[in-house]
Amino acid sequence: MQEQRNERQGRYRPKVPKQLPRRIPDEKFNEIFAELKSNRDRALLAFWVSTGARSEELLSSLHRDADPGQQLIGVIRKGSREHQQLPASADAFVWLRLYQEEARRAGVPFGRKDYLWWTLRRPWRPLNYPAARAMFNRANELVGANWTLHDLRHTAAYRMAQDPAISLTDVQWVLGHAKLTTTQIYLSPSRDEVIENVIAHHARQARKLAESAPPPPGPGYNPASLDILFGRS
Numbered sequence: 591m592q593e594q595r596n597e598r599q600g601r602y603r604p605k606v607p608k609q610l611p612r613r614i615p616d617e618k619f620n621e622i623f624a625e626l627k628s629n630r631d632r633a634l635l636a637f638w639v640s641t642g643a644r645s646e647e648l649l650s651s652l653h654r655d656a657d658p659g660q661q662l663i664g665v666i667r668k669g670s671r672e673h674q675q676l677p678a679s680a681d682a683f684v685w686l687r688l689y690q691e692e693a694r695r696a697g698v699p700f701g702r703k704d705y706l707w708w709t710l711r712r713p714w715r716p717l718n719y720p721a722a723r724a725m726f727n728r729a730n731e732l733v734g735a736n737w738t739l740h741d742l743r744h745t746a747a748y749r750m751a752q753d754p755a756i757s758l759t760d761v762q763w764v765l766g767h768a769k770l771t772t773t774q775i776y777l778s779p780s781r782d783e784v785i786e787n788v789i790a791h792h793a794r795q796a797r798k799l800a801e802s803a804p805p806p807p808g809p810g811y812n813p814a815s816l817d818i819l820f821g822r823s
Contacts, residue, residue, distance in 0.1 A: 610778055611744040614639075614737050619745065625732040628710060629689040630717075631725055635742065636682035637663060642746035642765050643676055644668055645739040646719050654702040658683040667766050676764060744776075751776035 614622070619639065626632050637648055647665040655664030655675075661683065662675040694700050698708045707717040719739075726739050743765075750761045751773070762773040779787070807816055 610780060611747070611775060612737070612741045613745040613748040613780075614741055618733070618735060618737070621733045622726075622729045622735065622737070625729045629685055629692060630707065630710065631729075633682060633685035633689045634707065634722065635726075636685050637678050638739065638742040639746050639749075640679035640682050641665075641676040642743050642750065642761075644743060645722060649705075649707055649717055649719060649722060651706040652702070653700065653704055653706050656683070656686060656706060658687070669766070669768075674766070747773070747776045 623632065623635055626635065634648065637643070638645065641648070641663065643665050647668055648663075650666045651663060655673075657663065657675070660675075661677055661680060663678050663682075664673055664675045666672070667674055690700075693708060698714050699705075705716040707722075709715045709717055709721065723739055726737075730737055747761060747765055750756050750764065751758065758770065758773055758777070761776070762770050765773060767773045807813055
């Protein structure tokens, strides 16, 4: 029965702080990658972490979308449903080639208009998102982690955004963001990175002070006596 007050925020509706996107550290990604059992899974992770494509977008690719010569792979964007070619790492195409050779020998459909990613067992079916997520979760369990497929997109975005040779607008185009402010969140360092950088700064300052020459003694002081006094001789 209290009188209504003009408040900017409800008393029992606190503002939830924004969380930074999770990215997988390089050493953790290497651990997960080492636990993968097939070249198909290795190729998928290599493409996800190098293109920044969403999981569903990469799974929509066809055989004709892979262009190893130009190091490009085509995907259907989630929002606009437009076809877009994304640059990928050379390692991703190496793993893709190994997977394609195995799949072709096993009898997987290999037409230009067929899907690029298939199940590993008969009957052959295009790989869908739940199956890809289950594969990634199994690798997570082996290393005791809880990363998600979308964290691979965040990891790719952070890697590109932290490279001074790549402009933020290039990262925005690759990720398919409509606004540049959405891409700017990947410029924010994590707590662990800030702590590591500041500790490294203190170590550099300590080395700088240790390497700097001591100031000369004032007039009337014998330098040899001062060396004996401070234990420098």
